[in-house]
Amino acid sequence: MSDTKCCQNPPYTRDLQSKKVYCKTHFTKRIETRVRKTINRYKMLNRDDHICLGYSGGKDSTVLLYILYALKKRFPHCHMTAITVDEGIQGYRDECIELTRSTTKKYQIPHEIVSFKKIFGATLDQIIKKSRFKENSLSACAICGMLRRRALNYAAHQVNASKIATAHNLDDEAQSILMNLVRGDLNKFIRISRFPNRKFQIFIPRIRPFVHVTEPEIVLYANAKDLKFHSYPCPYASSALRNDIRLFLSDMVEKRPSTLRNVVNLHDSLTQYFPQVSSQTPPFFCKKCGEASSHAVCPICQLLESLGFENPLESEKKS
Ligand code: SF4
Ligand SMILES: [Zn+2]
Ligand SMILES: [Zn+2]
Structure with missing residues (x-):
């Protein structure tokens, strides 16, 4: 059985699931519609x-x-x-x-x-x-x-x-x-x-x-x-x-x-x-930088400290 086509325009790609063949215009519209639907479905915006x-x-x-x-x-x-x-x-x-x-x-x-x-x-x-x-x-x-x-x-x-x-x-x-x-x-x-x-x-x-x-x-x-x-x-x-x-x-x-x-x-x-x-998740805040964290000191402040870097996040919180 031959694949169905979206229209008479030159084919651009074939959907693996539906096996339908799309031209560039219908393919890009389809993606844009899907993004719009995703935004609506999860109330993103x-x-x-x-x-x-x-x-x-x-x-x-x-x-x-x-x-x-x-x-x-x-x-x-x-x-x-x-x-x-x-x-x-x-x-x-x-x-x-x-x-x-x-x-x-x-x-x-x-x-x-x-x-x-x-x-x-x-x-x-x-x-x-x-x-x-x-x-x-x-x-x-x-x-x-x-x-x-x-x-x-x-x-x-x-x-x-x-x-x-x-x-x-x-x-x-x-x-x-x-x-x-x-x-x-x-x-x-x-x-x-x-x-x-x-x-x-x-x-x-x-x-x-x-x-x-x-x-x-x-x-x-x-x-x-x-x-x-x-x-x-x-x-x-x-x-x-x-x-x-x-x-x-x-x-x-x-x-x-x-x-x-x-x-x-x-x-x-x-x-x-x-x-x-x-x-x-408990609302703790890092005592060094003030960001929400599940630890007293957040993993970023811990990392910077363990590697011996000066921590600008800490001084930003103090100032
Ligand atoms: S290290 Fe490179 S590949 Fe890994 S997350 Fe960062 S930018 Fe991406
Ligand atoms: Zn088309
Ligand atoms: Zn921190």
């Missing part, structure tokens, strides 16, 4: 939100910037600021930053760059170099992820944003769910939420409008729209568990294309039964 978008210049955040920019035209009271986090990875981040500058200028989107060096007093390169000599040190991506979350939250506060948008896609989401399942970490498994959640004033709610868009779809969208993005691999990219899960899932998707959606939809259904557990 209000009409007057100031969205702070984590924009690295990679494919995912570039496509999200483009789609949110297009969506924003329908919401004249919405604002958007793109935030680029400069982790301080020599020879990797510099070129991306130039690209983020030119793209935001093109679309006239306010753009801020925040650096690990300024916020934490050290670049990721310096932190990783020292942490390698420590026993039980975290992986580069675990350290980077923790610092990036704090840096984005910091930047979002600076511009008075009401939401932080990140470009995590369906592949990332399914990987995170399975990683916590494999680790047996019920607390983190439950805490993954697609609904914006403001537990403490200090945390700005996060939204992930791409949680139902796959990584290959994002690449196809970027190419269909001729969007410029950087695709150099980060020299530290190697989280062992995430890579194992990624390989496992890509194998599964080849045999069963609905796998990623099934994982996320099942997680949606399961987490409905755990609302009390997910909101039980």
